[in-house]
Amino acid sequence: MKVLALDQSVTATAYSVFDTDDSGRLNLIECDSIKVRGTGIYRIMNWLREVEELVESRQADLLAREMHHQIQYGAASQLQELAGFLDYVAFNSANGYITGTNYAAVPVTTWKKYITGKGNLKKDTAYLVHINKALTKTGVMNNPNEVFVDDNKADSIAIGVTAYAMWLLRHGKEQLLSSISNLDDKVLPKSLETVFNYGKIA
Numbered sequence: 001m002k003v004l005a006l007d008q009s010v011t012a013t014a015y016s017v018f019d020t021d022d023s024g025r026l027n028l029i030e031c032d033s034i035k036v037r038g039t040g041i042y043r044i045m046n047w048l049r050e051v052e053e054l055v056e057s058r059q060a061d062l063l064a065r066e067m068h069h070q071i072q073y074g075a076a077s078q079l080q081e082l083a084g085f086l087d088y089v090a091f092n093s094a095n096g097y098i099t100g101t102n103y104a105a106v107p108v109t110t111w112k113k114y115i116t117g118k119g120n121l122k123k124d125t126a127y128l129v130h131i132n133k134a135l136t137k138t139g140v141m142n143n144p145n146e147v148f149v150d151d152n153k154a155d156s157i158a159i160g161v162t163a164y165a166m167w168l169l170r171h172g173k174e175q176l177l178s179s180i181s182n183l184d185d186k187v188l189p190k191s192l193e194t195v196f197n198y199g200k201i202a
Helices: 040-058 074-092 108-116 127-137 151-170 174-180 189-195
Strands: 002-007 013-020 026-034 062-067 103-107
Touching (some): 002 040, 002 151, 040 074, 074 103, 103 108, 108 127, 108 151, 127 151, 151 174, 151 189
Antiparallel strands (some): 013 026
16 A cells, blocks of 8 residues: 655645554654745646645555635635645546545644644644654654754654544454554544545535
């Protein structure tokens, strides 16, 4: 199974690509970021083209993005616009992310609570220390000992790990998750409907 996770941003969208081994654990095979030029709608459309190319070229089985709170202002409100475009890409993809329930919009508080135990973990000077330690302890990843020096890339990894865990729960693979994870799964079930809720056909 291949997982593609994005931490969307107008300036630098970080993404991580994983595949799974025979035990069901994740191998991180790629971690990078998308940076685009321009301003306003030109920048957004350049970003959209890059993301469409990323999604189509990686051919992932599970596509995940970060879900932000709806009430945000200023530059943060642009994240909602990017989220909408990612929904559009998932909807139109030939991979059938929406119809196959393989598209996960993971709330910030959910992945932070699952990975670090703190849903309100702040991006302060010790942020990367917390994230790196937490990723090392998950058990879900085979190669968690790399030190991630970019907080956006680290976030995309955490989003991918959480989305994969939630996908396993959604598909009735609780035993597999418990066999590979050292984390508390109790924080995930209450968010499943939110993460995989794509709306209803009118």
